[in-house]
Amino acid sequence: MKAFLAKHVSHLKAKVFVPGDKSIAHRAIFLSAISSGSTSIYNFPASDDCLATVKVFRALGVKIIYRRNRHSLTVFGTGRLGLRKPKGSLFVKESGTTIRLLLGLLAGLDFKVTLIAGKALSQRPMARVTEPLRMMGARINARGSVLKEEFLPITIEGGNLRAIRYRMKVASAQVKSAILLAGLYASGKTIVIEPVHTRDHTERMLKLFKADLQVFKNKIVITGNNQLISPKKITIASDISSASFFIVLATIIPESKILIKNVSLNPSRAGILKVLKRMGASIKVSGCQGVKVSGGERCGDLTVSSSDLKATVVTKKEIPSL
Secondary structure (H helix, E strand, C coil): CCCCCCCCCCCCEEEECCCECHHHHHHHHHHHHCEECEEEEECCCCCHHHHHHHHHHHHCCCEEEEEHHHCEEEEECCCCCCCCCCCCCEECCCCHHHHHHHHHHHCCCCCEEEEECCCCHHHCCCHHHHHHHHHHCCEEEEEECCCCCEEEEEEEECCCEECCEEECCCCCHHHHHHHHHHHCCEECEEEEECCCCCCCHHHHHHHHCCCCEEEECCEEEEECCCCEECCCEEECCECHHHHHHHHHHHHHCCCCEEEEEEEECCCCCCHHHHHHHHCCCEEEEEECCCCCCCCCCCEEEEEEECCCCCCCCCCHHHHHHC
């Protein structure tokens, strides 16, 4: 690692633009790839994780044109059953979102493929995903351990899925999303019940692509074997996770004020604003100026000023939104 010098600043005045929301970008690529028609995705974040998803779908036979200088890409959908068996293993780098959502999608496709990852992701638990997918009929072999947990590499062979009713054992938007993607290929209605409400980008994106999906408080119902329809254009709001560093920075440095543009304000993600305001942070939210984000997602411009903060208690139920 190269050395760098961090200098103290007396105050901060700035207008900030942060990259597009990575969670939304992953899901936009997934559904664009299996829909009918082409989809242009704007404000695409060029993170390693999102680019890993792009590379995976290219290996699965999807044409994707990436315009780095315009922060956009165009995905030419193959339809629900149009993905093809890759020539070799699929490498997802260190992207946990890519691997868990990909397992759900591949569970519905009638070919066998092996998934591999980087060193860190290869140590992360996968049984929470593979267990419900096996219940739906996917054939999965994974590296195991004496603790009955499962890890990458994983070989999966999908097809002929059946719908299930599944009560989540852990609060995980990635696991929920994997089951819902598999539900697109299952006969009947797949039902997912959450113990705690987690980020709902997948549900919003599925509705944008005209999936047969219903949400009832903590229960999500998706009907399988229906074709997705491309919305043609998706504009992604800026990532509140990336914005959070600048929000805190402006709050704690005296005589500071910054404007952060077009930030995702999805209620299942914006818990940091609620907690910081409770601590006394000066955060003003206004509507996105000149930008209309897609998929029923909310966005806003944040004006953050230096503040005198007080202590607070963060509750367990607030953690998923943080």
